[in-house]
Amino acid sequence: MPARMCHARAIVLVMGCASLALAVSVPAQATGHHPAPRHNNGIERAVLPKGDGWAAAEGSTTGGAAATPDHIYTVSNRAELVAAFEDAGDAPKIIRIDGTVHGNSDADGTPIGCEEYESDGYTLDKYLAAYDPATWGREEVPSGPMEDARLASAKLQKAAVNVYVPSNTTLIGVGRDATVVGASLQIQDVSNVIVRNIAFEDTYDCFPQWDPTDGDTGHWNSEYDNLVVYGSDHVWVDHNTFSDGDHPDADQPRYFDELYQQHDGLFDIVKGADLVTASWNVLKDHDKTMLIGNSDGAGDTDRGKLRVTLHHNLFKDLNERAPRVRFGQVDSYNNHFVATRGSVYGYSYGIGAESRLVAEHNAFTLAGEFDQAKILKKWSESSLTAADNYVNGRRTDLVAVHNAGVPEEQLTEGAGWTPALRTGVVHPLLVPLLVDLKAGVGRIPGA
Incomplete structure (x- = not known):
């Protein structure tokens, strides 16, 4: 259906026009894991509203709405x-x-530290001593007993951190403070999943790998994203908050003159995933935020898929990948992108191999130290549609500003398609107020 555009006359129009999650008043019942829980007034059985992004195409996304009491x-x-x-x-x-x-x-749910996974004699001190560039050099990646010990230790942590979500699931937080810390939710090769009202924090890698051949100076590379949609379809991710919690990379030490980075992405959509809607989420305080498509060489898997809608999300104080797109037919509208003074900001939209990004009706609030030409970043020769976007309250042609400011990375306009699956499109001047007020965990009406 064609999108409806609300105009900036009054806040009441914003609230009336915003497409908030629908709830069906069906009381949920516990199965005896715990005493009677707090209720979310029926939002557990909510389904994706009709026409709400790509996850509403080719069927519907209902998650576990039809669950029986058991x-x-x-x-x-x-x-x-x-x-x-x-x-x-x-x-x-x-x-x-x-x-x-x-x-x-x-087994009892008590948090454990990284030392509980250390295997085969691994310690960080021993690893640093074994692969110090002063003795190991910078021409080869680590190998030998201590790298083998790191891999064995990492395998133990992976078995704990990765949690796999099956098909036909609604995973929802109770109340306003449900949190998942240090786990990577894997929505892998399944269908029909809803994830709502959860704070995902600090999915950290205890055992980053040192790679002296990565770039000019080497890098520490880590595993694990807070949430991954991998080879799955019909997924709705709504009203969640993603961050590094109390363990930001910026606070980590430097080894071999490089940041000891323990986090990878916040929320990735990769490897043939399709028909995904991400709405009303907060993604904040992170480096590598969101990949849609993870490899330039994945065309055989990803062409015709990676259809994703991003709307009414808050992307705040992120360095890059909000998102970086390869192959995907991505509709990004009514999102608010914020880079505050003193934060690290590289770019927002990454234009990658064969991507077809439509970025419209978004708002950007950037501190004066940041270059508006870098909102877009060209990685490969692809076109995009970027219309009716506002930067610091002024309508801005993102492509023209980029091409003028980064002449060596010229972008062309025209994604070659027009999104139809949109609900509640508001004027970009109203986006900061609406999104900042309504996005994130604990803000679903009725939660």
Whole structure:
């Protein structure tokens, strides 16, 4: 359906025109994991509204809305979360997170430290001594006993951190403070998943790899994203908050004169994933934020897929990849991009191999130290549509500003398609107020 555009007359029009999540008043029942939980007034059975982005195409996204009472779970630790996924299988299920779930934890849910995974004699001090460029050099990647020990240790952590979400699932936070810390939710090779009302924090890698051949000076490379959609379709990610929590990379030490980076992405959509809507989320305080398509060489897998809608999300104080797009037919509208004074800002939209990005009706609030020409970053020869975007309150032609400011990276206009699956499009001048007020965990109406 054609998009509807609201005009900036009054806040009441914003609230009336905004497409907020629908709720069906069907009481959910617990299965006995815990005493009677707090209720979310029926939002557990909400489905993606009709026409709300790519996840509404070619069918619908209903998650676990049809769950029977025996497939409704309330969990408060990793073991309970995994058990609920395994118990229900692919049957429709509603899984409510009540409190904080730690990925790095023991069987009772008590958080554990990185030392609990150390194997085969690994310690960071020994690793640093083995691969110090002063003795190892910079021509070869690490190998030998201490790299093998790092890999063995990393394998143990991976088994704890990665948690796999099955098909026909609604995963939803209870109340306003549901949190997943240090776990990587994997929506891999499944269909029909809804994730709402959860704070995803600090999915950190205990065992980053040193690669002296990465770039001119070498880099520390880490694993794990807070949330990954991998080879899956019909996924709705709504009203969540993604960040590094209390463990930002900026606070980490430097080894071999490079930042010891323990985080990868916040939320990636990769490897043939398709029909995804991400709405009303907050992604903040991070470096590598969101990939849509993870490789220039994945055309056989990704062409015709990676259809993603991003709307009414807050992207705040992010260095890059908000998102970086390869192959995807991506519609990004009514998002608010913020870079505050003193933060690190590289770019917002990365234009990658065969990408077809439409970026319209967005708002950018950038501190004066940042160059507006760098909102867009050209990685490969691809075209995009970028219309009716506002930077610091002024309508701005992002492509023209980029081409004038970065003459060696000329972009061409015209993504070659027109989005039709949009709801509640508002004037970009109203986006900062609306998104900052309504996006993120704890802000679903009725939660």
